[in-house]
Amino acid sequence: MSNAIQSVMHETRVFQPPKALVDTATISGLDAYRTLCKAIDDDFDGFWSKQATEQLEWLKPFTRVLDESDAPFYKWFDDGQLNVSANCLDKHVAAGKGEKTALIFESDDAKVTHVSYAELLTRVCRFANGIKALGYKKGDRAIIYMPMSVEAVVAMQACARLGITHSVVFGGFSAKSLQERIVDVGATLVITADEQVRGGKTIPLKPAVEDAFKMGGCDAVKKTIVYRRTGGKVNWDEARDVWMHDVEANQADTCEPVAVDAEHPLFILYTSGSTGKPKGVQHASAGYLLWALLTVKWTFDAKDSDVYWCTADVGWITGHTYITYGPLAAGLTQVVFEGVPTYPNASRFWEMIDRHKVTTFYTAPTAIRSLVKAADTNPDTHPKHFDLSSLRILGTVGEPINPEAWMWYYKEVGRERCPIVDTWWQTETGGHMITPLPGATPMKPGSCTLPLPGIAAAIVDEAGGDVEQGNGGFLVVKRPWPGMIRNIWGDPERFKSSYFPPELKGYYLAGDGAQRDSDGYFWIMGRIDDVLNVSGHRLGTMEVESALVSHELVAEAAVVGRPDDTTGEAVVAFVVLKGARPEGDEALAIAKTLRDWVGREIGPIAKPKDIRFGDNLPKTRSGKIMRRLLRVVAKGEEVTQDISTLENPAILEQLAKPI
Ligand code: WTA
Numbered sequence: 001m002s003n004a005i006q007s008v009m010h011e012t013r014v015f016q017p018p019k020a021l022v023d024t025a026t027i028s029g030l031d032a033y034r035t036l037c038k039a040i041d042d043d044f045d046g047f048w049s050k051q052a053t054e055q056l057e058w059l060k061p062f063t064r065v066l067d068e069s070d071a072p073f074y075k076w077f078d079d080g081q082l083n084v085s086a087n088c089l090d091k092h093v094a095a096g097k098g099e100k101t102a103l104i105f106e107s108d109d110a111k112v113t114h115v116s117y118a119e120l121l122t123r124v125c126r127f128a129n130g131i132k133a134l135g136y137k138k139g140d141r142a143i144i145y146m147p148m149s150v151e152a153v154v155a156m157q158a159c160a161r162l163g164i165t166h167s168v169v170f171g172g173f174s175a176k177s178l179q180e181r182i183v184d185v186g187a188t189l190v191i192t193a194d195e196q197v198r199g200g201k202t203i204p205l206k207p208a209v210e211d212a213f214k215m216g217g218c219d220a221v222k223k224t225i226v227y228r229r230t231g232g233k234v235n236w237d238e239a240r241d242v243w244m245h246d247v248e249a250n251q252a253d254t255c256e257p258v259a260v261d262a263e264h265p266l267f268i269l270y271t272s273g274s275t276g277k278p279k280g281v282q283h284a285s286a287g288y289l290l291w292a293l294l295t296v297k298w299t300f301d302a303k304d305s306d307v308y309w310c311t312a313d314v315g316w317i318t319g320h321t322y323i324t325y326g327p328l329a330a331g332l333t334q335v336v337f338e339g340v341p342t343y344p345n346a347s348r349f350w351e352m353i354d355r356h357k358v359t360t361f362y363t364a365p366t367a368i369r370s371l372v373k374a375a376d377t378n379p380d381t382h383p384k385h386f387d388l389s390s391l392r393i394l395g396t397v398g399e400p401i402n403p404e405a406w407m408w409y410y411k412e413v414g415r416e417r418c419p420i421v422d423t424w425w426q427t428e429t430g431g432h433m434i435t436p437l438p439g440a441t442p443m444k445p446g447s448c449t450l451p452l453p454g455i456a457a458a459i460v461d462e463a464g465g466d467v468e469q470g471n472g473g474f475l476v477v478k479r480p481w482p483g484m485i486r487n488i489w490g491d492p493e494r495f496k497s498s499y500f501p502p503e504l505k506g507y508y509l510a511g512d513g514a515q516r517d518s519d520g521y522f523w524i525m526g527r528i529d530d531v532l533n534v535s536g537h538r539l540g541t542m543e544v545e546s547a548l549v550s551h552e553l554v555a556e557a558a559v560v561g562r563p564d565d566t567t568g569e570a571v572v573a574f575v576v577l578k579g580a581r582p583e584g585d586e587a588l589a590i591a592k593t594l595r596d597w598v599g600r601e602i603g604p605i606a607k608p609k610d611i612r613f614g615d616n617l618p619k620t621r622s623g624k625i626m627r628r629l630l631r632v633v634a635k636g637e638e639v640t641q642d643i644s645t646l647e648n649p650a651i652l653e654q655l656a657k658p659i
Helices: 002-009 019-024 029-042 044-055 084-097 117-133 150-162 175-185 206-214 244-248 286-299 317-329 348-356 365-377 403-413 492-499 541-549 584-601 627-634 651-656
Strands: 058-060 101-106 112-116 141-145 165-168 189-193 195-198 201-204 223-227 241-243 267-271 279-283 307-310 333-337 360-363 393-397 420-423 457-460 472-477 508-516 522-527 531-534 537-540 554-564 568-577 610-613
Touching (some): 084 150, 101 117, 101 150, 101 348, 117 244, 141 150, 141 175, 150 165, 150 223, 175 584, 189 206, 206 223, 223 244, 241 244, 267 317, 286 317, 307 317, 307 348, 348 360, 403 420, 492 508, 522 531, 537 541, 541 568, 541 584, 568 584, 568 627, 627 651
Parallel strands (some): 141 165, 141 189, 307 360, 360 393, 393 420
Antiparallel strands (some): 195 201, 267 279, 457 472, 508 522, 531 537
């Protein structure tokens, strides 16, 4: 890890924010940024009180700002009441913006649908009325397992309108992962689609829901609402299943937004941690929405005339905050895309930016890296063939961006006119935390630069003491912020121990290592726990290990990450079978079986790229697997570390060879 850090910290190029942006930005220039930071420091409660009052519409005003009495279970604005969907939709319609386009949906096969704010509000109301008619109400929990679609946004917003807590499961997760989430969250409603369409292929969704039900524990689910995307064949349980269009049919066009407490859980989103069991990250209503809205305004310098496009899926936090909630609360026009960047070819993103005159483009470094490669092999897909002059601001999220990819994005996509906001944040933080501001912060390729106003990010040692500048340490946040995680669903003890360990003085522990340079810029060094980042998706090594050892052939498995040019990190699995160590074709066949198995247990994103078989795993005399050695071996490097404590040194040689 340390080599990688040093090379990024050696990056000395600095790119100033373009003058045109500085002149018009909400936060204009570094001095304005610093003034805002200081204003918050000077009057923390006053600042947040003013923001919450001005930015949100309340059904019952709050009188308390931050309640720290039960820390780390912080509460924000907790005696106030509001409705999140009313803040995203009704507010704009009431302000005369009903005709403005809210969503520009582009399907996999490039059919485009425009949905205005007034139309979106009507659809949300009709669907919410339909859900209500089925007997659902505030406090219920719904699983949403849907493709990228207008309907997914409608489903999330309709839940928010009724105070139903949603838990979206990414459509790429397996039936098993879905079942675990249905059970853990205690869902009584599942909203899904018949199939999803990506890259010209259809992938079944409803059948996965049926498989999840068959696995048991889902009896609390009374209804499954199905959006008909393709008309593909599905099994039908007359008592339980109902089409989304039938739920909406004959419903009134208006639906009174239900008042919820500020701290009412808006959603629970599962993410990987350092154990085998994903954590249900619980977010509140008011604080989360405020942070989603403010960060859209600050980081993307949102303007009424923008055409904004975030390429994430609503199954991830980025899709929650920067598709379903933030941009709508800000009243933006946004593109919602069903497909993948490489279909029908790798110029799809550039074509779409051109077609929809996108001003603000937000994507993942993995996508950029794969499009760089594609443009090298097929020059026709290079962004230079497209009119990208509408672009104003570029953004990245989810993983570190290497300086080469940053430069390509900056030059070839942004034509050296557009700042890149490299946004560091997490499922748990609700929204951006450390990022350049497009009209204020000089950029260094590979650094997420400076914390947003109000975010007390710092780097500390094991005892919570500040590390000296230039040294690495744990990335923490010293003070609460409105968008922060409120709990782990059903596991408050794990919430406290994972994020607020006692030795760290009550700071929020992000789980990333970081360094600061002489300008105070943050450089993220990667996870300090057993969490991998594959194509910007979080994955626990223990999750993959549990999946592998649940296969009948496997006795033991250890999973590590290896740097990968395209996906950032790749999964490497070291496996000991119950039978003899396989070789040759047999090893290849078993590796394929295990890869498919992991795909079915978790989802295709978790499939190990490389599987190696050993007679054993490298262990200390006390039986502990030495993962740091496996990381070296996975990279194909020579083991130079001290291996004197290793029980079985010869095993390293066996594991060094890919099959
Ligand atoms: C990593 C995604 C470097 C980090 C929003 C974090 C990043 C994890 C960046 C959260 C960035 C996210 N630079 N690393 N700009 N953004 N990460 O919960 O390790 O899916 O802890 O949230 O992604 O992943 P999550």
